[in-house]
Amino acid sequence: MTDQVPPPGLYAAREPIFPRRVSGSFRNLKWVIMAVTLGIYYLVPWIRWDRGPELPDQAVLLDLANRRFYFFWIEIWSHEFYFVAGLLIMAGLGLFLFTSALGRVWCGYACPQTVWTDLFILVERWVEGDRNARLRLHRQEKMDFRKLRLRLTKWTLWLVIAMATGGAWVFYFADAPTLFVDLFTGQAAAVAYITVAILTATTFGFGGFAREQICIYACPWPRIQGAMMDEDTLTVAYREWRGEPRKHSEAAKTEPMGDCIDCMACVNVCPMGIDIRDGQQMECITCALCIDACDDVMERIGKPRGLIDYLALSDETAERGGAAPRPIWKHVFRPRTILYTALWSAVGIALVIALFVRADIEMTVAAVRNPTFVTLSDGSIRNTYEIRLRNKNNDDRLFRLSVIGDPAVRIDLEGTPYGSIEVPADTSLLQRVYVIAPPGSAPAQAERSDLRFWVEDLTNGDRAYKDNSFIGTGEQQ
Template structure:
């Protein structure tokens, strides 16, 4: 019988709806400030202008897919420079590792988009349906006109926020004022409406309906960070050396008067009520905890009301709790090998990217030796090689380049279908944001001693900006 009952029992306990209670305090204020900053940047950044000169878009941040460009203020990224995005991903990973080494899932509690939008959706829910007790009571009660009106209003506002979230995203891929006008007049591309629809649905579902389930079941970071953390990382910790044994306020007063142990925790469950994932932090470190610190604010408020010291729940380590029980001083090691290594890696990758950006060229040259034939001996005894040269212009205006070649004495270069300077250097004009391929003939006069293969250097000089690019290849002789 017992076996049959165990076979019928569910593998997992059914999840209960979480009703986070509003709370005030330092960490809640920090979260509000971060929410306003993050959402303000996300929604308004596409409308920020940045003057790049003629023939270039003036949107500060723009992913110009049509013209294969990405603009970020004064930085312009070309498709072949995708390694910058790789560098940004590496930097983001190291920053995440560093935050985890310092304070656990602090990214999840304050900066993660899921957390930011969920906080916004919860604020809307409280505005329509009240705080925790009111929402629970209303959900348990029958449907009334008031209940229907409140829930309808809440979901409509959620949908508007989700719709504008999707709309703001597509504004990063086209001129924002122009696209807003096209969206309003239903003349925008179909892909814009499709992406707005997709992001509206995902934002509404993830931030409004699924909420903590995303953090608990869908996000891989809780599993990853558990493998990366160590004993010195600060986490939201219930200091059971202070809190236990848990008794009521009256019992605690009586026990302390009798010089008997009494903890500061009075089992008010306020830490559970405000938790956005519905956990009890007093049960110890848990994967569901996003380290948002709201339970700290709730507990500190209660401690002040009962005239006890704050900090019963705080950013701390389990080792420090054990040290205090043993009569030792707590140890905080924010600067240690792990954090120093992550900081050094961030500096190394960031420095390499900045150096590459500061020294990169807006022109390029590549050379390909023609193979049939490898060389030609002319009637006057000179030797000629043919090359295909491609010049790249990354600027938004036309640029004339003078081509020269360096190598054996008397070496000269001619190009097909181009003009020349006064000193007979070929001039190749390259159109804006494009490349040009030309055929070049390199000749070494007769009588010059040559090896079978020697290195020569092609140089293209911008006649206006003075920028110089070079490429090497080999000159083949008999």
């Protein structure tokens, strides 16, 4: 009876990746971007901005309770969500633009998963040492005191960073100094603690343990990016015609050896654990750390830099034929990227124009059609409307309401004998309004008549209007 070999599993077991430390221009650029992005994320909620009495003094605030978004001097109301939609469209177009020009450069430099994973790896390196030391610790099966101490120290620092990440996020939704005190005194709302706990757990797990698995399996962008790229897109690539055959390959015994000495430096520094010499792969996030590692080796052995470089497929074909690669600007400025830039700019300009032309006062008019009209004792026909007035100013304003259409109609405001009403600063007010047409007038006898409601700010003369209709008996004499 022969032993049966078990069938291979559907999924291969994950091999932990321990990237080696590297220095170079691209690594320095990643440090700068990490510092800037993390600085923005952690510090922005603490920036103060004076908006006057009874308004939040936080420069950037998503005030969900009052359905308002504050961004320095800009205030977005809930009914102006199209500004947020426009920003999301610009973000999408910007991602298309950068991907079509430089591949997954967003993933390699500015994606939150990349930034926090980089930060966690930095902490891991401080605590456990560089790649070889971390590998030895990982392969050590016995959990002695030293390994336990290093693990607990690393996990504690990760947990502090993760908690700061979750804490910083909730500060965007409430006054940061007040919420900070409430969180530590147990006075904050339950949703704040739940949000901090969820973000702490996900940051700790994704940045500390899952790492490249999120980019490979959870993120959909690697599978979408192919539609954004073409033969002129600059991506990290290996100049195979220059590097092959490698030093340790069989071909190197009979042919002149290429520049690649098979030192594995490009593999050892890759946070995704891939070998860029195998060609462009879905896992590659275009972080260019392999370029820094390879350039360092080339300098040491006296070979030209650029064995691994940002390279387009069209340039690869040209170089194989002995031609020089095209300048970078010709790859960046081409019809596809120009189209994305034009669309991105058009949306941005439209948002800026909409921001500056919007009025400080707004009104909405809704007719109450149950019943459609009321016949008064003197034979007049009355329609009822609900008008919502929005005062976007920082002080209380007096607004006068009027209606134009047929000169015979008149307007009454519920709760006040005057044709004006005071609306508090930076808020909205719902006012019930009655429009009355005397008996025998055209609006009273017509089935439907056009009306225009006007609101005027008595402080500065600003005006706004909304059109609606007046419902009559439909029994013209």
